[in-house]
Amino acid sequence: MIEQQIYNQAMNWVIEAGELIKQLLQADLEVNIKASHADLVTIIDQKVETFIVDNIKRHYPEHNIVGEEGIANTSSSHTYLWIIDPIDGTTNMINRRQDFAISVAFCYEKIGVFGIVYDVMNNKLFHAFKNEGAFLNQSKLEMLPTARLEQQLLAFNLPWNELEYNVKWNSFFRLASSARGIRVYGATTIELCDIAIGKLGAFVQCSIKSWDYAASRVILEEVGCVFSDLEGNEIDITYDGGIIVGTIQVHEQILQLLKK
Numbered sequence: 001m002i003e004q005q006i007y008n009q010a011m012n013w014v015i016e017a018g019e020l021i022k023q024l025l026q027a028d029l030e031v032n033i034k035a036s037h038a039d040l041v042t043i044i045d046q047k048v049e050t051f052i053v054d055n056i057k058r059h060y061p062e063h064n065i066v067g068e069e070g071i072a073n074t075s076s077s078h079t080y081l082w083i084i085d086p087i088d089g090t091t092n093m094i095n096r097r098q099d100f101a102i103s104v105a106f107c108y109e110k111i112g113v114f115g116i117v118y119d120v121m122n123n124k125l126f127h128a129f130k131n132e133g134a135f136l137n138q139s140k141l142e143m144l145p146t147a148r149l150e151q152q153l154l155a156f157n158l159p160w161n162e163l164e165y166n167v168k169w170n171s172f173f174r175l176a177s178s179a180r181g182i183r184v185y186g187a188t189t190i191e192l193c194d195i196a197i198g199k200l201g202a203f204v205q206c207s208i209k210s211w212d213y214a215a216s217r218v219i220l221e222e223v224g225c226v227f228s229d230l231e232g233n234e235i236d237i238t239y240d241g242g243i244i245v246g247t248i249q250v251h252e253q254i255l256q257l258l259k260k
Helices: 002-024 043-059 090-096 158-165 167-178 187-196 211-223 250-259
Strands: 031-034 040-042 062-065 079-086 101-108 111-119 126-130 134-136 153-157 182-185 203-210 225-228 242-246
Touching: 002 043, 002 101, 002 111, 002 126, 040 043, 040 090, 043 062, 043 079, 043 101, 062 211, 079 090, 079 158, 079 187, 101 211, 101 242, 111 187, 111 211, 111 225, 126 187, 126 211, 134 211, 153 167, 153 187, 167 250, 187 203, 187 211, 187 242, 203 211, 203 250, 211 225, 211 242, 225 250, 242 250
Parallel strands: 062 079, 153 182, 153 203
Antiparallel strands: 031 040, 079 101, 101 111, 111 126, 126 134, 203 242, 225 242
């Protein structure tokens, strides 16, 4: 099966990219600013995306590619699409040298076929092929149990620079007080994968790009999570905007709190 072959190839590419990152982190980092002082990119982001894209183009030149850094993005009528975030958590990588991940999703007509998230410095490779279960390294992950929001830690990201001036966030504050606690990691992929292993219970983000969650979505759907926009509408894997992620029960609780 060609998709299974691509899956195995992609995991090898991601692991190799992780070794490249470890080597590059031994030298001083050149940091460049994108939109603001908090929106950063390094030569590592660019080299990792280039490495993955070059491998895709060498083996599957007709496939579509969307990467966060926009290196050789490709758009055509072909049904296959790669969504890549070379470093999710660039600021963590710069300041902490940990808590960042490589994220690669492979899609057929806007439906995720497989997803790979590699927490490089902790050697945690999360991966899933649709309808075949999700894995952490070689261990298969269990379906998530039924739980309620008040029993869970919530990964929760708002535009913090706007909070002082906008009352529109009141429903989100109500949501935050309904969870057992709030956590912000600075790396969406790691937050989402921590849901898959039961360390977090749900995820809410007011604005997100497809490369931030596409790979993790395939993983989480295999353990019983659902994804929607902030109004509860279904979203495809190329959607950009606000999202809610959790098991069916927790997702419904969050949705009702935001609707109040």
